[in-house]
Amino acid sequence: xxxxxxISCLRQGVSLRDLAQVVALRLEGASAFALLDRMSTAPIYVxxxxxxxxxxxxxxxxxxxxxxxxxxxxxxxxxxxxxxxxDLLSYISTYGGDAALQTSIVDLSEAYDSFGVGxxxxxxxxxxxxxxxxxxxxxxxxxxxxxxRKTLCFRTGMAGEYGYCIFVPKNESAHVxxxxxxxxxxxxxxxxxxGDLELAAVEQGIFNISLLNALGSLKTLGPIELQLQSRVGxxxxxxxxxxxxxxRLHGTTHRTTSFSAASLLAEGSPILLExxxxxxxxxxxxxxxxxxxxxxxxxxxxxxxxxxxxxxxHIDEGLIQIFTxxxxxxxxxxLAVNSLVHAYxxxxxxxxxxLVIE
Amino acid sequence: xxMQTKLESYLEDRERTLAQVRQLLIASLDLKRPPExxxxxxxxxxxxxxxxxxxxxxxxxxxxxxLGVKLEENTDRQxxxxxxxxxxxxxxxxxxxxxxxxxxxx
Numbered sequence: 001x002x003x004x005x006x007i008s009c010l011r012q013g014v015s016l017r018d019l020a021q022v023v024a025l026r027l028e029g030a031s032a033f034a035l036l037d038r039m040s041t042a043p044i045y046v047x048x049x050x051x052x053x054x055x056x057x058x059x060x061x062x063x064x065x066x067x068x069x070x071x072x073x074x075x076x077x078x079x080x081x082x083x084x085x086x087d088l089l090s091y092i093s094t095y096g097g098d099a100a101l102q103t104s105i106v107d108l109s110e111a112y113d114s115f116g117v118g119x120x121x122x123x124x125x126x127x128x129x130x131x132x133x134x135x136x137x138x139x140x141x142x143x144x145x146x147x148x149r150k151t152l153c154f155r156t157g158m159a160g161e162y163g164y165c166i167f168v169p170k171n172e173s174a175h176v177x178x179x180x181x182x183x184x185x186x187x188x189x190x191x192x193x194x195g196d197l198e199l200a201a202v203e204q205g206i207f208n209i210s211l212l213n214a215l216g217s218l219k220t221l222g223p224i225e226l227q228l229q230s231r232v233g234x235x236x237x238x239x240x241x242x243x244x245x246x247x248r249l250h251g252t253t254h255r256t257t258s259f260s261a262a263s264l265l266a267e268g269s270p271i272l273l274e275x276x277x278x279x280x281x282x283x284x285x286x287x288x289x290x291x292x293x294x295x296x297x298x299x300x301x302x303x304x305x306x307x308x309x310x311x312x313x314h315i316d317e318g319l320i321q322i323f324t325x326x327x328x329x330x331x332x333x334x335l336a337v338n339s340l341v342h343a344y345x346x347x348x349x350x351x352x353x354x355l356v357i358e
Numbered sequence: 359x360x361m362q363t364k365l366e367s368y369l370e371d372r373e374r375t376l377a378q379v380r381q382l383l384i385a386s387l388d389l390k391r392p393p394e395x396x397x398x399x400x401x402x403x404x405x406x407x408x409x410x411x412x413x414x415x416x417x418x419x420x421x422x423x424x425l426g427v428k429l430e431e432n433t434d435r436q437x438x439x440x441x442x443x444x445x446x447x448x449x450x451x452x453x454x455x456x457x458x459x460x461x462x463x464x
Binding site: 053139140157205227228229230232234255256258273274302303304305306307308310326327328331335336353357 | 396
């Protein structure tokens with residue numbers, strides 16, 4: 001099946017993403033660490049140039065923001081998805097205590113133009129755009145590049161493929177945008193929509209806060225059900241820790257699980273085992289790369305495992321089978337692309353594994 | 359075997375293998391997390407547990423010595439080591455293969 005161009009670019013080439021959904025802040029001052037430490041679910045002992053995945057929670061343990069914290073230039077960068085800029089700043093001022101008053105917080109959008117680049121050949125595109133230094137970047141690292149080393153390049157990953165979030169000072173932006181336009185044709189660049197990113201997240205089985213917020217799932221599901229415990233230091237004190245630890249100690253009953261199916265399913269549809277409800281469909285999306293439907297469901301923990309073909313869900317025409325899977329639901333080509341061997345221009349001659357392995 | 363019995367048997371095997379893999383990761387990598395905090399879909403490298411290539415070698419060795427599962431050279435190791443559940447898949451597949459080869463042995 002032919003893939004839609006933009007999702008195909010993310011899975012097989014290079015794609016562009018605007019970062020309108022991302023609020024980027026720079027925190028400086030003697031209290032910056034203490035401020036983040038009060039709010040971050042993950043410990044934030046990060047080396048210079050290192051990025052940490054974390055969450056900000058509400059006092060009731062529900063997820064407020066999907067957070068990346070990076071250390072750089074003697075301060076911290078926070079990339080947040082979920083809340084608006086105003087809501088994020090209000091959260092910091094409400095829960096940051098005195099540390100918030102003593103920390104300089106600057107919104108990067110005031111001085112920077114930003115965009116994201118993703119896909120198995122994103123490294124090649126970003127090298128052409130910003131120079132060869134970016135090739136040495138490890139996953140979840142940050143470097144400053146450009147003539148005055150003021151362009152910030154966060155290597156963050158995008159749905160299982162190589163990914164970069166780039167912040168260019170506004171006085172250098174026109175030049176970078178011009179180079180980007182020149183490179184666009186060479187790399188068949190397509191811009192990812194929010195819908196593409198949501199599909200990519202479901203294909204990958206990864207957390208997408210905008211999608212889950214839109215579905216209303218975050219009103220009931222937290223880091224434990226969503227399999228985000230790697231972002232939580234349960235022994236630490238942070239906003240929402242008490243509620244989350246209470247939930248952990250008393251046990252959760254359900255867990256998210258990826259699946260595939262032949263048809264789209266309504267959100268909230270019951271998942272049945274021999275007629276008995278054992279879970280609920282959270283979301284399904286048609287996957288052009290796979291040629292079928294991918295989804296995320298919430299199953300009773302006993303049943304929340306991949307490899308099960310005994311579940312069914314209702315569609316208008318009757319019942320259809322769903323197949324629980326180990327994510328990702330396709331092969332990330334970035335795992336097979338080697339910057340010393342491969343290039344976008346000669347990709348058709350390379351022997352990559354197929355995108356879908358059943 | 360009825361479908362329900364087959365499923366129950368699969369789930370028991372899956373839970374048992376998941377527990378083994380969690381324990382293997384904790385022991386071989388000296389993780390300071392209890393097993394229940396290692397999510398089944400947690401990525402092993404990059405994000406998630408944030409392991410590196412040296413950890414990957416430790417896991418491959420532990421799989422062979424502790425669980426008798428050898429990742430052959432032609433195995434897609436990157437895929438096999440993608441997440442906790444991916445490892446569980448590999449271990450269960452290896453057990454199935456061993457069972458089949460035992461059954462057809464003369």
